[in-house]
Amino acid sequence: MKTALITGASRGIGKAIKALLEEERGFSVYAPSRQDMDLTQETSINAYLATIPHGVDVLVNCAGVNDLAGLEEITDEKINKMLSVNLLAQLHLIKWAAPFMKEKKYGRIVNFSSIWGEFSKTRRLLYSMAKAGINGLTRAAAVELAPYNILVNAVAPGFVNTEMTCVNNTPEQIKQIVQQLPVKRLAQPDEIAQLVGFLASEQNSFMTGQVLYVDGGFSCV
């Protein structure tokens, strides 16, 4: 049975990925809550990882935060939180997972980027910075790990119907966003999970280092 570690699976996209891998693909899934593994705390990350002695076949770095802040609102505390949860924890988990995957000569890693890793919007500076970092991390890790049959890709969603979108945009703003999107609707979490399901499987045998946009056409207009 293949094993997977998924962060951010308490709700939203991560929850849909957990359901897909566990219920439809027969994975044994580790899905630590924030209480089990707080991604802002290195000691908490290390303590949780120590409970998985043989590593995993698949790592899905889905947890993320998007606390909005413009340049003048940015504090050291916000920088630390946004970069640790959205970027440094992913690096930490890849560094942990890679030696086990190398040993097995098999691994699939899926990181979470965003349209804001390439584009941006006011008060998304730290988020854009972190997600652009994810794009670089994905490409660099892919190059380094490819000889071991470890494939590393990133999914970059557009607007998904989760708490993150609803907290950061008013209902009126969401209406306007939807009107501007070619598909005229938000994505549902499961539509993002389906792509992760492919990237996390043996069906993906040759794609690595890619940042894949699942954005209903946002990046085309």
Ligand SMILES: NC(=O)c1ccc[n+]([C@@H]2O[C@H](COP(=O)([O-])OP(=O)(O)OC[C@H]3O[C@@H](n4cnc5c(N)ncnc54)[C@H](OP(=O)(O)O)[C@@H]3O)[C@@H](O)[C@H]2O)c1
């Ligand atoms: N929603 C979108 O439209 C959208 C668009 C582009 C990219 N994304 C990206 O997709 C991923 C999933 O987004 P989502 O919309 O599903 O988000 P969400 O509904 O806000 O869920 C975020 C998840 O991350 C976890 N998390 C946050 N801080 C954490 C910490 N310090 N330690 C451990 N876990 C932590 C949360 O756990 P708790 O339940 O404990 O808070 C939750 O499970 C994120 O990386 C996000 O940046 C989302």
